[in-house]
Amino acid sequence: MNNNNSLMADLLLPDIDKLPQFYEELYPARNLPEGARVTRIAPSPTGYLHLGTLFAALVNRITATSTGGIFYTRIEDTDKKREIEGGIEDIIDGLNRFGISIDEGFVSGTEESGKYGPYQQSRRAEIYQTYVKELIRQGLAYPCFCTAEELEQVRNEQEAQKLRTGYYGKWAKHRDISYTEAKAFIDEGKPFVIRLKSPGSEENKIVFEDAVKGKIEMPENDEDFVLLKSDGIPTYHFAHAIDDHLMHTTHVLRGDEWISSVPKHIQLFKILGFKPPKYGHISPIMKLDNGAKRKISKRKDPEAAVHFFAEQGYDSECVINYLMTVAASDFEDWRRANPDASYKEFKFNLKKMSVSGALFDENKLTDVSKNMVSKLKSDEVYAKLTDWAKEFDKEFYDILIKNPDYTKAVLAIDRDVPKPRKDIARWNEAKDYFAYLFDELYIPCYELPENIQKADAISFLEEYKNVYSPDDDRQAWFDRIKEIAPKIGFAAETKQYKASPEEFKGHAGDLSTVLRIAVTGRRNTPDLCSIMQVLGKDECINRINAAIKSI
RNA sequence: GGCCCGGUGGUCAAGAGGCCUAAGACACCGCCCUUUCACGGCGGUAACACGAGUUCGAAUCUCGUCCGGGUCACCA
Numbered sequence: 001m002n003n004n005n006s007l008m009a010d011l012l013l014p015d016i017d018k019l020p021q022f023y024e025e026l027y028p029a030r031n032l033p034e035g036a037r038v039t040r041i042a043p044s045p046t047g048y049l050h051l052g053t054l055f056a057a058l059v060n061r062i063t064a065t066s067t068g069g070i071f072y073t074r075i076e077d078t079d080k081k082r083e084i085e086g087g088i089e090d091i092i093d094g095l096n097r098f099g100i101s102i103d104e105g106f107v108s109g110t111e112e113s114g115k116y117g118p119y120q121q122s123r124r125a126e127i128y129q130t131y132v133k134e135l136i137r138q139g140l141a142y143p144c145f146c147t148a149e150e151l152e153q154v155r156n157e158q159e160a161q162k163l164r165t166g167y168y169g170k171w172a173k174h175r176d177i178s179y180t181e182a183k184a185f186i187d188e189g190k191p192f193v194i195r196l197k198s199p200g201s202e203e204n205k206i207v208f209e210d211a212v213k214g215k216i217e218m219p220e221n222d223e224d225f226v227l228l229k230s231d232g233i234p235t236y237h238f239a240h241a242i243d244d245h246l247m248h249t250t251h252v253l254r255g256d257e258w259i260s261s262v263p264k265h266i267q268l269f270k271i272l273g274f275k276p277p278k279y280g281h282i283s284p285i286m287k288l289d290n291g292a293k294r295k296i297s298k299r300k301d302p303e304a305a306v307h308f309f310a311e312q313g314y315d316s317e318c319v320i321n322y323l324m325t326v327a328a329s330d331f332e333d334w335r336r337a338n339p340d341a342s343y344k345e346f347k348f349n350l351k352k353m354s355v356s357g358a359l360f361d362e363n364k365l366t367d368v369s370k371n372m373v374s375k376l377k378s379d380e381v382y383a384k385l386t387d388w389a390k391e392f393d394k395e396f397y398d399i400l401i402k403n404p405d406y407t408k409a410v411l412a413i414d415r416d417v418p419k420p421r422k423d424i425a426r427w428n429e430a431k432d433y434f435a436y437l438f439d440e441l442y443i444p445c446y447e448l449p450e451n452i453q454k455a456d457a458i459s460f461l462e463e464y465k466n467v468y469s470p471d472d473d474r475q476a477w478f479d480r481i482k483e484i485a486p487k488i489g490f491a492a493e494t495k496q497y498k499a500s501p502e503e504f505k506g507h508a509g510d511l512s513t514v515l516r517i518a519v520t521g522r523r524n525t526p527d528l529c530s531i532m533q534v535l536g537k538d539e540c541i542n543r544i545n546a547a548i549k550s551i
Numbered sequence: 552g553g554c555c556c557g558g559u560g561g562u563c564a565a566g567a568g569g570c571c572u573a574a575g576a577c578a579c580c581g582c583c584c585u586u587u588c589a590c591g592g593c594g595g596u597a598a599c600a601c602g603a604g605u606u607c608g609a610a611u612c613u614c615g616u617c618c619g620g621g622u623c624a625c626c627a
Contacts, residue, residue, distance in 0.1 A: 044627050079626055148625080164553060165623065193625050218555065229625040236627050260555060260622040283557090286620085293619065325576085329564055332576055354564080356557045357620070364563070364577050374590090414589080421589050478586055494586080512586040524588040 004179050009136040011183060012143055012194065016126065016133045023127055027116050027246045036069035038250045040105070041095075042243075044076040045087025049094035049306045050298050051285055051360075052255060058323050059282055060253050061100050062348045069250070072104035074243060075120040078233045094306050098316045116247040121239050128234040128242055131272065132194050132227055140199075140271055141227055143192040144174040145185045164202075167195065168223045175224060194228040198267065206263055211251065211280030211350045213259075221263040237261060241268040249277050253350070256281035280350050285326065286357040296360060303360065313388045313427025318369040325364065328352045340375075369425035378412035385411070388427040396431045399438050409534045410437045414526040421526055436520040437534065444543070445521040446551045449513060451506055454551050457514045459488050464515065465544045470537045477529040481515070482508045518547035 030038060039060035043053050064071035073095070075088055089109025095102065104114035112119055135141035144167075146154075151167070158165045167173075175197060185192065200220035207217045227238040234242070244252060259281045269276035284295040287303075298304045309319050324331045324343050329352050331343075338345070373381070382404070389397035400407050411434075414421040424430055435441040448457055463484045472480065482492040489505045491497035497507035516528050519540055525531060532540050 042627090046627075076627065082626065144625095151624085159552090162552075191625095213556070216555075223623095226625050231625080233625090235625070239627095255621095256556075257621055258627090262555095281556090284620085288562090295620075325563075332563090333565095336576090358564090359562060361562055361577070367577055419590055423589075474586095481586075507586090509586045516587060522587095526588070528587075 005137050005139045007179050008142070008182060009133045011179065011186065012136060012192075013129050013133045016129045018126070018130050020131050020134050023130065023246060027248070030070070030248045032070070033068055035067055036250075037063055037067040038070045038072075038248055039064045039253055040072045040074055040244075040247070040249055042074045042076045042240075042254075043091045044079065044082070045091060046079070046082040046084060047087065047298055049091045050304045051296055051306060052304075053091065054094070054098060054100075054306055054319075055285060055323055055327070056253065056255060056282055057095055057100050058098075058320060059327055059348075059350075059353070060251075062324075062327075062344070062346070063251060063253060063350065064103070065344055066346075066348050070103045071101075072114060072116075072247065073102050073106045073119065074247070075106055075122075076236065076239065077120060077122045078229075078236065078239055080122070080233075097310075098306070098320055100320075121243070122233070124239075124243070125232055125234075127246070128228065128238060129232060131242055132234075132238070135196070135227070135271070136194070140197050141194050142174060142177055142197055142224075143182050143185075144172075144177075144195045144224070144226075145182075145190050145192045146173055166223045167225070168198065172224045191230040193226045193230050195224040196227050196268070196271070198222050198224050199271070200263070200267055206266060208262060208266060208279065210259075211253070211278055212283075212353045213256070213281055213355055216259070216262070218260075218263050221267045223264070225264060237264050237268060240265060241272060241274065244277055245269070245272070245274040251280060252277045253280040253282060256283055280353075283354055283357040286359050288359055293357070293359065295357065303362075311392055311428075313392065313429070314365065314369060314425070315372065315384060315427075318372050318425075319365070321372065322365045322368045325368065326354070326358050329354065366425040370422040373424055374415075374420045374422040376415075378408050378415050381411045381415065382408050385427050385430055392428070393431065399440050406534070410434055413530045413534060423526070436522060436525070437531070443521060444546065444550070446517055446547055447523075448517065448551065449510070449523070452510060452514060453505070456488055456490075456505060457518075457551055458548055460484060460490075460511050460514055461518055461544050461548050463487065465541055468532070468537065468540065470533050470540075472529070474527070474529045477532075478508070478512070481511050485511055515544075518551075519543050 032038070041053065041057040041060050043049075061071045063069070073092060077083055077088075086109075088106065092102070092106050092109050096108070104116070105112065105119035107113050118124055132141055146167075150173075154167070154171055154173075155165050158171065172195070174195075182192075198221055200222045202219050202222050204220040205217050206220050207215065210216050225237060226235050228234055240252075243249075262279060265279075266276055268274075286293045287296045287301055289300075296304045302308045309316075321335070321343055324346065325335075328334075328346070328348055330349075331346060334346050376384070382400075386397060386400050389400055414423075424433055431441065435443070448454065464480070467480050467484070469476075469480075484490075485492045485508045490511055491504040491507040494507045494509055497504050512528065513523060516525060517523060519528070519532060519535070535543075
């Protein structure tokens with residue numbers, strides 16, 4: 001019998017001459033301190049980097065960081081049919097852009113580092129086959145020659161009988177195939193896959209402790225699932241077992257769509273004589289769609305692709321901080337206590353992760369962003385804004401860099417002060433927000449509030465343009481307005497006006513609104529005094545004159 | 552349908568049998584401050600899916616119902 005298994009092994013994988021032992025020695029245990037966690041992200045290059053992948057990467061990254069461990073990347077490109085051009089690059093570069101540092105594996109789209117490689121499954125075929133061959137020798141794996149049609153038939157049959165579908169038990173047609181039969185098929189040139197001869201039974205339960213979901217109980221795997229596809233490339237399940245063992249992953253933190261495969265994985269580790277990693281299954285980020293909660297989808301939702309955030313001009317750090325609030329329920333409290341610390345210093349605990357999927361909350365993202373952007377100095381804003389504009393809004397970019405000092409002065413308004421404004425959340429809001437400060441973008445608009453008469457506005461502006469001085473500080477600036485107010489029937493003090501509104505046409509605050517409209521074309525802007533200083537006296541007077549004519 | 556997982560305000564959530572008359576954040580609303588907008592301060596609306604059980608006592612434990620999600624490939 002043993003002899004037959006060896007024969008079978010050589011028949012199926014004639015070119016494999018190494019033993020698993022070889023690889024066990026090639027990839028020795030990592031020399032890491034006690035408690036250090038080795039995590040990874042194993043994306044398959046079938047599309048662009050999307051939110052879920054970024055989120056999983058973050059969780060893995062921070063888990064490794066907070067334990068002094070290693071975070072590496074591995075490319076799962078075992079499905080060549082679905083692969084897209086530039087996929088690896090997009091994902092890895094995307095991770096880098098979001099500040100997710102990579103210790104090992106693919107550190108850029110083309111560059112690999114680390115002693116446990118290759119970090120790309122398509123280049124590990126021989127390794128997988130070596131282990132499969134050993135399994136065949138031990139009678140734990142066998143070839144299956146079923147065609148897609150045959151499999152389909154079995155499934156239909158099972159469905160008709162209301163049975164569980166799958167290749168198991170009596171439905172596992174080739175489970176006990178003999179060497180001679182296999183040989184005959186191969187001589188005919190029939191393609192085959194290698195299946196696991198599962199020793200499990202539906203009756204038995206397996207229990208495992210999930211690092212985020214807690215205790216989970218499931219029926220043991222009894223399916224003879226595919227280990228090696230007919231092209232000799234492994235399925236995810238098998239590659240996962242081999243790679244994470246050989247690369248010494250301690251924690252497999254992945255999307256919770258994998259939870260139902262855990263029995264397969266644990267069984268595989270056991271059969272192969274490997275120590276299984278600790279599993280943690282992350283709940284997906286959801287979205288509300290017509291009142292129904294569903295997993296955010298790459299195809300339907302623009303915000304699923306991380307490019308979306310870049311285009312909108314969300315700062316990568318803001319997105320990461322938002323994601324941290326989703327990942328850890330205690331992150332926001334920590335953030336309040338440590339307003340200036342990097343999220344990397346946060347003590348992350350997998351147990352604090354939500355067990356059910358969180359809805360993507362744009363309000364929250366906006367809030368996180370506004371808070372972070374408001375803390376930036378004008379130089380940093382200048383750098384980030386121009387970076388963004390260069391890529392996504394060329395027209396705006398040209399305007400911004402035409403006169404950098406002027407642009408920086410614009411950005412400094414109400415920013416480089418003790419209590420900065422929380423104004424913009426993403427860079428694509430900036431163009432409109434600052435429009436009136438750039439000639440090319442400024443569109444005058446003289447719509448006065450209802451309580452202000454045109455004649456009053458004009459006489460105020462006529463008076464004002466003679467006394468304006470760019471040297472005034474905020475107080476002096478407003479004092480000028482207050483001086484004019486009584487002359488045209490307005491109260492100098494707001495309190496005065498409120499005490500007896502019938503005596504006045506309005507108050508100094510109303511007049512400042514008139515000025516604001518004349519100079520900026522808007523009712524709402526940051527500090528007008530600063531704006532006028534940045535604009536310069538000539539420009540202000542010009543705009544006031546233009547307003548006088550057009551109001 | 553089978554197997555898993557989950558259900559606390561609009562959203563994210565705290566909550567481990569009495570500390571719950573259920574925290575906090577975002578959003579929303581109101582007031583105060585204020586030259587506008589913001590910032591800030593104060594306040595407000597709003598939740599334990601449902602039904603049984605266990606218990607002196609249940610958001611918390613058990614069971615059932617309902618609802619939501621995931622998964623059942625030679626895809627990952």
